[in-house]
Amino acid sequence: MAVPVTRRQLIGGAAGGLVAWGSVSAATSRAARHRLPEPETVTAGDPALMSAVDAAALLRAGLLHPRELLESCLSRTRAFDGDVGAWVRLYPELAYEAADAAGERLARARREQTHISPLCGLPIALKDIFAVSGLPLTASSRVLEGNIAAGHSGVWRRLDAAGAVLMGHTHTDEFAIGVTTPQVGNPWNTRFSPGGSSGGSAAALAARFVPLALGSDTGGSARLPASACGVSSIKPTYGAITSYGMIPLTWTRDHVGPMARSLGDAALLMSVLAGPDADDPITSLGRPVPEGGYPLAARGGAAPLSGIRIGVPVDSRPAPVAAVQRVVDGFLDVVRSLGAVTVPVTMPPLPSSLATGDQVEMGSYHQQFADRLGLYRPDKAVLVSAAVASLGVPVGDYFQFERDRLRYQSEYNRMFADQDLDAIAVAGSAVDGARRDEFLGVSVTAGVVGDVRWANYAGAPVVTLPAGRSGDTGMPVGVQLGARPWQDAELIAIGLEVQAAVPFWRDEPVLVPAIARVPEVGRAQPGPGPDPTNTFGAAAPLRTPAMNPVG
Template sequence: MTTRLSRRQLFGAATAGAATVAGLGRAAASAGPARRLPSPAAITASDPALLSAVEAASLLQSRALHPRELLDACLSRSAAHDGGIGAWIRIYPEQAYEAAESAAQRLAAGSAPLVCGLPIALKDLYAVAGLPVTASSGVLAGNIAAGDSGVWRQLRDAGMVLIGHTHTHEFAIGTATPQVGNPWDVEYSPGGSSGGSAAALAARFTPCAVGTDTGGSLRIPASACGITSIKPTFGRCSTSGVIPLTWTRDHTGPMGRSVADASLLLSHMAGVDVDDPCTSVGPDVPAEGYPLTTVGGSRPLSGTRLGLPRGVADDLPGAIGTLFGGFLDLVRALGGEIVDVTVPDVPKGLLSGDYAEFGSYHRQFADRLPAYGQESALAATAAMASLALPVADYFALERARLRFQHDYNRMFAEHRLDAIVRPGSLTDGVRRDALSDSSVFAGARENYFWANYTGAPVVCTPVGRSAATGIPFGVQLGGVPWSEASLISIVLELQEAQPVWRDAPPLGPSPRRIPEVRVAAPGAGPTATNTDDTGPGIRFVPTTSTAAV
């Protein structure tokens, strides 16, 4: 059993552990420089809850930190500060401590995966056998998962420690998560629909979290809360056992404080899942995992070309417009080139197909409409009405989507781009008492939809806080399908030069008795979510083709 250390002992032992971390598991000794964890001797945090994921992994691997100590710190901080934020919908301490002890045994034996022992939060869409999965909705009150989601199964097998489920905007329908406060100012929205996961990360309740993205739901809260998200290529991470919004646009993805944290998590949640055939389409996950460290140098982005869509920042409010302009200046200072581009228009009418998929899932709850929130009930009703869409029209929309993918890829090829750049938000914070229609389907939302319709990967990175509101603001960097490693490498350099991701909100005392749940008998099914989430047999496949369609 690993020796348990007090917090005072913890960081004295870190120096002694520095020499051993490089030889453990998938750490630096067996991998290239891009996989290095930080040296334990260089870690200065005084509270384990304040550690980033890669810092915590370094201390866990060197056995300077026991998984139970890290879990204690996360639960204590959550209990002391989640009252005004409300990020957690429920937690699972009994199961978490059992997992922490198991992780400690694996770490003591050596060769444990790099995420072994790290606490994690799951968005309340991910099924975990015998635990509730409710999509933050009264519609699924009392629903117990019948099995594990594909992503959780991989993370569990890697030794991660599940703290609990975080709130989502009901059924991931909206972009606000109104039941959660932004840790930087609880009067503001954390964004959505993965708002609970982003808030828990920003508040330092957990070093790792996962969310979903159907129309910006990883990127919007990442920008609003000052954390980092990776929306992978469609099919890179399994969606099996995750309550769907639209099957052909839903992406599961990692969230972390830094891009290194999110990259570490992506390395262990990506891969083939036989329950999700889309995960078998693309290239293999890199054997050494995704990058964790910078190349370095004074101009590390030399030769990198980032496309700036014309007019994309024209209407940004002044304070975040300044931050966006500063980000572009940073790219240039690091040797990168900003290239003006015209992006293809998202085809009109694609939302009709989205609504039909949305309605196809929610029609099983047609007799429970009063249990939805008002906004969600209206959206679900409209979606169910969209099931009258003729099949020929649906296939025509899918062809238009394919054409859009090819046009998007052609833009990259013609301009020799490594990525495109977009604001992470078009507004300077959104007050919770001023929220209007926040449905993910409302309006064009083309600032986000492009990535879901192409299936392309996007990293959202924080670049600072608004001088007007104090709310964080982020920037999206998107690539072509399967280019996650390249995007991560670019953002690693940017975050090294501008480490605003280290900024933490100044939380005051706000205690909360978070609901605790023990594992129970799994639900009856028919699927892991204990709902009918099978979806259509037709699946979306991302492409890098530039051919005319």
């Protein structure tokens, strides 16, 4: 199919794809903050380097064709991924078909002046735990070698309907268990880990292989990689996004995690993903997506966070190393300069019984692979064996875990009410980078590389933003901003103001040319099921909504 507009015809010529509206005046209306930028404000060069909102604006205006954007992303991947290794598989044939179909949808919408999703024509990467019918789904593990998804996950159904272009599946730490994703190099320094378990998605974003990606977050699995790679993530309120058709780690803590280079890009993705799914009833119990979607741009002005109170925990466990803390302190200085007040807070302690619940839920799923323990990586085989053995725990102990989790949620919400908080700010990771094999054998449920578990047990929303780079290693450092359950829109709005003041997401790593060694795969006959993942026990037998905030 012919591409109607060449790259030379795009508006402007400077590289970088920066948004001219990064600091919007205080008089900007709410509607403007939820809209894509005007095409004439977008500076366009190599489409692969553009932000998602920039690319979406040009796609909608007919100044960029989805096929051209896809070709740029694939070319960059093929030229540089050999050293990074972000992708498990690519699907170029299917992606070109989807890009051409998206181009036709966009052209029809322009002719008929009808609404179309802003995701139409945008390439996206899925973590290798989200099912797409007829495509391999392996959780980056030999255990599932040859497995073909039996149906679509709930998130892919939404993305497909919106016209997103699936470029491929990205690596996860095996079965999303660990914190390193050791098969992937961090684009800022490939000797370092991109974090886990959504490390492949974070690396693909940082390397500018794709503008949008999907991860998951069970114990920081999206936030830790976002922080390590200098990109952004949203861990939504538990139940805001369907987990149907997703390979689980622990059902009561698994969250789907929109990931992107900027928070505005991630909010664009969340606007499509959030909302009720008939296959995941818990999604019908929360707040609806705001009219017009989640905000995409900052309001701006001299003191856009005036009246906002942000708690700073005095008892982070583990505490950040000095180089990380210096970046966090600088971030907090910016927050205060925008008008916010920061106050010290003490987080509620995590009950010891929570570890029991994690083990039981993990073992409940992995017991089906008990005859394949030798196919797990050795460090993961130990963790899986312990999880399967935990199924002997008395059922009363598991119910105690559920009671303790609900009590923790209540205490977390009470902290916000007692201190009149709008958000809390926590370092994205406690470590200043990590070598690729440094934390092998550590589960995301252990919480040893960052203070992250609070959000999964509370079911609370968290955005992670790049806050700068370490003065010691030069590696990115991120900061988490958390709120009370169902305050996702308010939290994103706060994060956008800070990000506009410290736009470190625009920084790009320097990549070394290295030809990709990624299998390019086509669609096959779907697996027999019963679940879209083509495994047993993936659907959660128990999901309870995040507790509504008090006060």
